[in-house]
Amino acid sequence: MVARRIRVIGVAAGYGAGDPACQDGAEVLRTLRFLDDLESVDDGLAWDEPVRLAPPLPADPVDAVQGIAGQLAQRVAGHLAQGDFPLVIGGDHSCAIGTWSGLKGALDPGQRLGLIWIDAHMDSHTPASSPSRNVHGMPLACLLGHGDPRLTGVTGAAPKLLAEDVCLIGVRSFESAEAALLNKLGVRIFFMDEVQRRGLPAVFADALRRVTQHTAGYGISIDLDALDPAEGPGVGTPVAGGLSRADLTDALALAQGDERLRALEIVEYNPYRDEHFVTARAIHDLCRSVIEI
Ligand SMILES: [Mn+2]
Known part of the structure; x- marks a missing residue:
């Protein structure tokens, strides 16, 4: 990353998940110093104080997610204003509402934001379609302007993303209502079978073209x-048949040093389900592939 200091924002929040355990993910990475060797890269990497809610916690998890999103959006925008590169470590995936609302809010009015969403799921439920009502199944729909107004309205009411500027990679578990919404809007979805057929490098190159074309x-x-x-x-919700760590780190290296890349977010780390810290090490490798010169 050229001349941008990396600011790591840990999100101590699992309000969007059925199991809140990933609220401790970022703190485990920080205290066990999994990203330490990146501190010497370029202009360095520094951990922020984590984003968390002060008690008393709201009774409605949507209010809690909204509280986290507002704080996180402000934090992201603040770092961007300083010329720094935000690296957000979740927390459950509902924190994406804050990260990308903050980034969108930091752009000039009328400027568009692209987003590559790498996930086994679509995270595109609305409160009406979600069987669980867990908000970590809804953040992409919210960012596209569909969902509870408390979550679509973070940093302003307009959609943060246009469908044309968004794509998903790695999807293999979803409900039909989510697919219907994304298809109606025109979001490009690279399902896992397409990734297997064409290879992740080709898919990722297509994704980069899409998210940079109009943004x-x-x-x-x-x-x-x-x-x-x-x-x-x-992780909170494992699904068989996913991306290999080597393929994903190789693909992310395509974005290395790209000035158009404004922020990176890695979420849903559940340290209690990790085995010998293999997932923590994967997080390190994913960060390094984007960050290293
Ligand atoms: Mn997700």
Whole structure:
């Protein structure tokens, strides 16, 4: 990353998930110093104080997610204003509402934001379609302007993303209502079978073209459940048949040094389900592939 200091924002929040355990993910990475060797890269990497809610916690998890999103959006925008590169470590995937609302808010009015969403799931439920009502199944729909107004309205009411500027990679588990919404909007979905057929490098190159074509910059949001559970067991909702860690780190290297990449987000790390820290090490490798010169 050229001349941008990396600011790591840990999100101590699992309000969007059925199991809140990933609220501790970022703190485990920080205290066990998994990203330490990146501190010497370029202009260095520094951890922020984590984003967390002060008690008393709201009774409605949507209010809690909204609170986190507002804080996180402000934090991301603040770092961007300083010329720094935000690296957000979840937390459950509902924090994406804050990360990308903050980034969109930091752009000039009218500028568009691209986003590559790497995930086993679509995360595109609305409150009406979600069987679980867990908000970590809804953040992409929210960012596209569909969902609870408390979550679509973070940093302003307009959609943060246009469908044309968004794509998903690695999807293999979803409900039909999510697919219907994304298809209606025109979001490009690279399902896992297409990734297997064409290879991740070709798919990722297509994704980069899409998210940069009409935008002022783009982000990458990685749900660790995109990885195959054999290589990333420490997640909330594992799904068999995922991306290999080597393929994903190779693909992310295509974005290395790209000035148009404005932020990176890695979420859903559940340290209690990790095995010998294999998932923590995967997080390190994913960060390094984007960050290293
Ligand atoms: Mn997700």
